[in-house]
Structures are given as structure tokens and as C-alpha cells.
Amino acid sequence: MKKHKFVEDEKGFTHRERDLVRGKHMRKIISQFTVLTTLFFCLFAHGYRFANNILSHDALLEVVQEDSAWQIALGRIMHPVLILLRGGICSPWLICILETTWFILTVCFMADLFNIHSEAHLAALAGIVVCSHAFISTNAAFLQCADFYAFALFMSVLGVWLMKKGGVLKTAVGIICLVLCLGTYQAYICVTLALIVMLAIRKLSDGEYWHSTARNLFKNALVLFASAFLYLIGWKMLQRILGIWTADTYNGMAHLGDYSDISFVSVIITCYKNFLRFFTNPTPFSTMTFRNINMSILWEWLIRFVNAAIFIKLGINLYRVNRKNRYNCSSDGESRQQWICGNILMIFLIVVFPLCCNFVCLMSKGMEHDLMTFAFICPYILAIMFDDNAAEVNNSPRINTSVISAHSMRWFISYATSILLSVIIWSNVVYANQTYYKKSLQEQAAISLMTRIVNDIERHEGYIPGVTPVAFIGSFEKSPYTVELSGFTDITPYGMGRTALTYFGTDYAMLKYVINVNMNLTRVDELDAEMFSMPCYPVDGSINYIGDVLIIKISD
Numbered sequence: 001m002k003k004h005k006f007v008e009d010e011k012g013f014t015h016r017e018r019d020l021v022r023g024k025h026m027r028k029i030i031s032q033f034t035v036l037t038t039l040f041f042c043l044f045a046h047g048y049r050f051a052n053n054i055l056s057h058d059a060l061l062e063v064v065q066e067d068s069a070w071q072i073a074l075g076r077i078m079h080p081v082l083i084l085l086r087g088g089i090c091s092p093w094l095i096c097i098l099e100t101t102w103f104i105l106t107v108c109f110m111a112d113l114f115n116i117h118s119e120a121h122l123a124a125l126a127g128i129v130v131c132s133h134a135f136i137s138t139n140a141a142f143l144q145c146a147d148f149y150a151f152a153l154f155m156s157v158l159g160v161w162l163m164k165k166g167g168v169l170k171t172a173v174g175i176i177c178l179v180l181c182l183g184t185y186q187a188y189i190c191v192t193l194a195l196i197v198m199l200a201i202r203k204l205s206d207g208e209y210w211h212s213t214a215r216n217l218f219k220n221a222l223v224l225f226a227s228a229f230l231y232l233i234g235w236k237m238l239q240r241i242l243g244i245w246t247a248d249t250y251n252g253m254a255h256l257g258d259y260s261d262i263s264f265v266s267v268i269i270t271c272y273k274n275f276l277r278f279f280t281n282p283t284p285f286s287t288m289t290f291r292n293i294n295m296s297i298l299w300e301w302l303i304r305f306v307n308a309a310i311f312i313k314l315g316i317n318l319y320r321v322n323r324k325n326r327y328n329c330s331s332d333g334e335s336r337q338q339w340i341c342g343n344i345l346m347i348f349l350i351v352v353f354p355l356c357c358n359f360v361c362l363m364s365k366g367m368e369h370d371l372m373t374f375a376f377i378c379p380y381i382l383a384i385m386f387d388d389n390a391a392e393v394n395n396s397p398r399i400n401t402s403v404i405s406a407h408s409m410r411w412f413i414s415y416a417t418s419i420l421l422s423v424i425i426w427s428n429v430v431y432a433n434q435t436y437y438k439k440s441l442q443e444q445a446a447i448s449l450m451t452r453i454v455n456d457i458e459r460h461e462g463y464i465p466g467v468t469p470v471a472f473i474g475s476f477e478k479s480p481y482t483v484e485l486s487g488f489t490d491i492t493p494y495g496m497g498r499t500a501l502t503y504f505g506t507d508y509a510m511l512k513y514v515i516n517v518n519m520n521l522t523r524v525d526e527l528d529a530e531m532f533s534m535p536c537y538p539v540d541g542s543i544n545y546i547g548d549v550l551i552i553k554i555s556d
Contacts (some may be wrong), residue, residue, distance in 0.1 A: 003457045007036060020214040023226075037123045038107045041130040041425075042100040045432040050096040051138045055514060056446070056500030057141035058485075063513040064089055065144055077235050078183035082148055083528065090144045099139075103130050103148035103540060109154070109161050113195065114385040121388040125381060127425035131492065136432045140439050141495025142371065145185075153191060153374065160195040163223055168246035171223060178227035179234070186253075186360070187368075190375035193356035195222045197349050197384050205321040205386070209344040249368055251546060255481045256522040262365050268375065269309035271361040274368065275354040278376045279307040285430035286490040296490055299427060308450075311384050313416055317386040318346075353379075370494035380421060387417040431491070438488045438498065447502035449482070450510050452535065454517055460543055463550060466518040472508070473531060476553035477499040480536055481554075520547065532556075 043050075046319070055063065065088040071079035086098060090281045107126045109545030116122055138146050181188050203213045239246065248254035259267070272523070284299035290445040322343065361368045376433070456461060457470060476482055476499045484498040501507050508521050534553045535542050542553050 003118050011450050012477075013375075033119055034111055034122050035104050036127065036534065038104045038126040038130060038313055038484050039100065039128050041429075042096075042103055045131045045136075045429045046096065046099075046139055046436075047144075048436045048440075050093060052436070052440055053445050054140070054143070054364075054436060055510070056439055057495045057497070057502045057506065058145075059090070059141055059143040060500060060506045060513070061507065062090060066279045067246055069242070070247070072235075072238060072242065072244045075182075075186060075253045076184060076237055077238055077462050079098050079145075079148060080135060082151065082184070083488060086147065093144060095143055095147045097137075098147035099135075100149040102147065102154045102311075106150070106154045106157050110195075110381070111155050113157065113161050113171075114198070114381070114388075116388045118388050118414065118418075120418040124384050124425070126420045128380045128384075131362060131425050131432060132374055132377050132381060133370055133428065133431075134372070134376075136428065136435055137370040137493040139432075139494055140435050140493055141195040148517050149185050149188070149371070152181045152188040154185065155181035156188045156191040159227070160192055160199070163196075163220055167223055175227045175230065177225055178224065179231045182227065182231040183234070186363070187372040187398060188374065189228075190220065190357055190359045190372075191378070192224065193359050194353065194375045194378040196224075197356050198352050198378065198385065199511045200380070201346065201349050201353075202385060204316070204342050204346050205555070207324075209338055210345045213342075214345060217322055247411075251364075256363060257366075259365065267366050268355065269363055270356045270366045274361055274373075275376060278373065279379075280304060282427075283305070283426050283431065283493075284490075285434055287515060294490070305423060307424045310380065310417055310420050313420075314379070314383045318350075321386075323348075323438065370501065380417075380424075383417045384421070387414055396539035398470060427432055434488070434491050435493050435496070438485060438491050439490075441485060442496075442498075442500040445482075445485075446476075447511060448515055449514055450501075451506070451519055454511070454519075456538070456543055457519075457550065457552065460550060462545070469522045469549045470552070471549050472552050472554055473527060473535065474553055475504070476554055477508060478555040481538060482519050518523060524551070 045097055065079075065083055066085065068080040071077075086094065099181075107122075107129055110116075110129070111125060113124055116125060135146070135149070138149055159174045159181060162170045162177065178192060179190065199212050200217055203216070204210065238244070244253065272295035281302040282300055284296050284303060287295045287299065289295065303454065316446060357378050358368070358373070359375075360372045364372075373453045458465065462468070473536070477497045479499075482499050495502070501510060511517055511521065528545055531551060531553065534544060534551065536553055544551055
């Protein structure tokens with residue numbers, strides 16, 4: 001009834017009132033489309049993971065999260081808080097629903113941040129965010145952190161969104177969001193840096209004066225420094241109160257900022273090389289082998305071509321924006337100076353953009369893995385942003401549309417990036433499903449193998465369940481009894497080995513959480529000559545007493 005009344009009374013509205021009503025209606029439609037599209041991609045890419053345990057690697061070791069002290073030592077001070085809120089038992093369905101919720105909020109706020117309205121571009125944005133390799137690896141092997149990392153991503157986006165809105169209160173809340181991001185997973189500060197640079201590029205492309213953009217960049221830098229300072233103060237205070245150390249492992253922060261043992265210039269070069277390698281050395285899904293040729297190479301080259309086309313298209317958009325701004329400049333010297341300074345700032349931002357996307361590599365002195373590289377998709381988002389706003393560029397009188405109709409050119413300019421990105425999204429969706437399926441098969445194989453081992457242990461002479469000390473030596477990854485899963489050799493995301501039992505501790509976690517056997521498990525500190533002489537399982541003699549401990553030798 002309200003809709004009909006609006007139609008009857010439409011002539012009574014002013015143009016401004018009518019535009020406001022229509023704008024609210026369009027935003028509602030866009031929000032609904034974004035939510036449904038993001039949900040679709042979550043189910044399409046990760047649905048199999050949602051409904052299966054897939055216990056391996058850290059996800060097997062952390063079925064029950066009991067490492068709060070270690071997480072605080074790593075600087076992830078929000079992990080214990082989040083565990084208190086959602087529980088320490090890693091229930092796949094719950095974690096994946098929470099992860100999906102954070103994804104939906106992230107895509108919605110990111111779309112609003114860059115004023116993306118077209119349904120095609122919203123779909124491309126949702127697909128490229130949800131189907132990233134960073135979250136495929138996270139879901140496959142680090143499920144206990146999947147919702148936490150998605151939360152950190154949303155806090156990063158929300159923090160920048162609030163910074164863009166401005167105002168003391170919103171900026172203060174934005175600082176809190178960035179502190180929460182750093183306290184959950186420090187690597188997502190790269191997303192914050194990349195989004196800030198992208199917003200500055202957007203403002204310059206819209207014709208904003210360079211000094212205004214530079215002033216905003218300076219304000220954002222102050223907000224980032226304030227967030228980092230508050231985070232470090234809070235972390236150190238918590239460590240002091242709880243008596244927790246600072247981790248000095250490969251992913252710890254004990255040596256943060258110390259470049260005494262490495263060249264700072266070489267680290268910067270590594271940052272750019274790793275960023276470039278993401279686009280020039282893609283990881284496609286596994287396909288057929290024809291006449292001893294792995295046909296995945298075709299998809300690998302197709303993705304390279306798509307990446308090259310997207311970057312060329314992005315460069316063309318930047319060039320057209322530059323021409324439009326130059327055309328709109330008046331002939332006086334001040335306007336020309338503004339245009340020149342704007343170009344210099346734009347070039348500077350484009351040069352540092354890869355470094356911002358891969359800032360974690362700079363912090364870690366060259367060490368990074370797939371979980372840290374989510375920000376590498378930011379160039380795709382930048383291309384989507386320019387395509388969605390390409391209609392303004394098409395109105396420039398400098399563009400010649402004599403050969404191709406204006407409508408056809410506008411359509412191509414607006415949707416080229418989304419069409420190209422659909423290739424990458426599809427490849428990532430297939431790759432995700434293949435990854436989860438491989439992990440599932442590895443889990444079943446590990447259960448079968450461990451069941452046979454337990455059976456052999458229980459049949460060993462003198463063994464008393466729960467009393468006899470039992471120790472495993474060796475690695476299942478190096479065992480001659482285990483092999484790489486045939487047909488899945490191309491599927492190797494971060495955190496995946498040839499078995500589900502990738503490192504020491506996962507074997508005992510399998511016995512504890514999955515086999516659920518009453519066994520007195522222990523470890524041997526040093527291997528003696530008698531242990532070295534034992535054969536590897538399942539050969540006779542691979543299970544034997546050494547002293548009062550029943551030893552099972554898995555590998556040399």
C-alpha cells in the first residue's frame with residue numbers, strides 16, 4: 001500500500017526528496033544482493049568444509065584450543081577473548097557460520113567504502129574476497145583460527161571505513177577497530193594500509209587537490225601509529241600482568257624491527273618480488289593429464305593472461321582519469337601545478353601500493369606464507385573500483401566513440417574486469433573444493449592407519465592399556481608406509497603435507513581426539529643406537545620395548 005501511495009503522490013515530492021527515497025531503495029537492494037552473493041560464494045567455495053571435520057595439521061592439534069598463553073606470546077591478545085565468546089571446542093559448522101558472517105559484513109562495508117553499486121562488480125568483489133587463497137589455506141589446515149582471521153579482516157575494513165567518515169568519535173572507534181585487528185592477527189594490517197592507499201588514489205582520480213589528499217594520508221598515518229602504539233602498550237601490559245614471554249619463533253614478534261642481521265633493502269626487494277610472484281606464478285586447480293602433459297598448465301597461463309589484462313585495464317583507467325583531470329584543468333598556472341603535483345603523488349602511491357599490500361613481509365624480514373597474503377587481492381579490488389566508476393570517464397570529450405557506439409564502449413569499460421575476475425574466482429572455487437576433498441581423504445587415511453597401529457600395539461605382548469608407556473618416534477610425513485595421494489599432487493596449499501599427521505603432536509592428537517583410546521603416551525628425549533636399528537612400521541620389530549617404554553618407529 002505504501003508503494004502505491006508513493007506512486008500517487010510522486011508529483012508532490014521535490015527532486016531532492018525523490019532522489020533520497022530512490023537512493024535509500026537502491027542501497028537496500030544493493031545490500032540484499034551483496035549479502036546473498038557473499039553467502040553464495042561462501043557455500044560454493046567452502047560449503048564442503050562447513051559440513052566436514054577435515055582434521056589435519058593445526059586443525060587436528062587444536063580440536064580443543066588450550067594455547068591462550070602461546071597466542072598472547074605471539075601478540076594475538078584477542079584470541080583468548082574470542083575463545084571465551086565462541087567456545088574453545090572447534091566446531092566446524094559454528095566456526096564457518098561465524099566466518100561467513102564476518103565475510104558478509106566485510107564485503108558490504110568494502111562496497112560502501114569504495115561506492116561500488118553495480119551488481120556485476122559487487123559479485124566480483126564478493127567472489128574475490130571470499131575465494132582468496134589465504135582463506136582456503138586457513139579453512140583447510142587452521143580452522144581453529146578461521147573465524148578469528150575473518151573477524152580481523154572485518155575490523156581492518158571497518159576501521160578504514162570509520163576513518164573515511166571522519167569526526168573525533170568515529171576516528172576513535174576506528175582506532176579501537178584497528179587495535180582489535182592487530183590483536184587478532186597482525187598480518188591484516190596490510191589490508192588497512194592497502195585500503196588507505198586505494199582511497200587516496202580514488203580521491204586523486206576524482207580530481208581532489210593533492211594537498212587535501214596528502215593531508216588525509218597524514219591523518220590516517222597518525223591513526224595507524226596511535227593504533228599500533230595502543231596495541232603494543234596493551235600487549236606488553238598483559239604480558240607483564242600474566243607473566244607471559246614474547247615468542248621468538250618464525251611467527252613471533254621478539255625480533256620485530258631488528259634488521260641487524262639482514263639488509264633492509266633486500267627485504268624490500270623481497271616484498272616486491274613476492275607480490276609480483278602472486279600474479280605471475282598462480283596456483284590453478286588440478287585437471288587432467290593428457291599424453292603425459294599436465295593440462296593444469298593451460299589454466300596457469302590463462303590466469304597469467306587474466307592478471308596481465310586486469311593490470312593493463314587498470315593502467316588504461318588511470319591514464320583516462322589523468323586525461324580527464326588534465327582536460328578539466330583551467331589554463332592558469334596554479335591549476336596546472338595542482339595537476340602535476342597530483343600526478344607525482346599518484347605515482348608515489350602506485351609505487352608503494354605493493355609494499356603496503358605486503359607490509360607483513362617487511363615486518364617479518366622476508367618470512368611469509370599464504371595466510372599472510374590476503375592483501376594481495378587488493379589490486380583486483382582497485383580495478384573493480386575504477387570499473388564501477390568508469391562512466392564518468394566515458395563522458396570526457398577526449399574519448400573517441402566514432403567507431404564503437406558509446407553504449408558498447410561503456411558496457412565494455414564497466415564490466416571487463418568483472419568478466420576477467422570470474423576466471424580467477426572459478427579457479428579458486430574449484431581449487432578450494434579439491435583442497436578440502438584431499439584433506440578429507442587424508443583424514444580418513446590417517447584414521448585407518450592409526451587404527452591399525454593401535455591394534456598392533458594392543459596385541460603386543462605385555463601391553464596394558466593406560467599403563468604401559470608408549471612413544472612414537474619418527475615422522476608420518478617421512479614414513480615409507482605413507483605416500484602422496486595419487487592424482488592430488490598439484491593441490492599443495494600452505495599447511496598441507498602428504499598426510500594429515502604433518503608434524504609431531506598431530507599423531508598424539510589423532511589418538512586423543514579421534515581414536516579416543518586409553519593410552520599412556522610419552523616421548524623419548526634422545527634416540528639411542530637400539531632405536532636407530534629398529535625397522536620402520538609396519539615391518540616386524542617396528543613396535544618393541546626399549547626399557548619399559550613401548551616404542552613405535554614410524555620413520556628414520
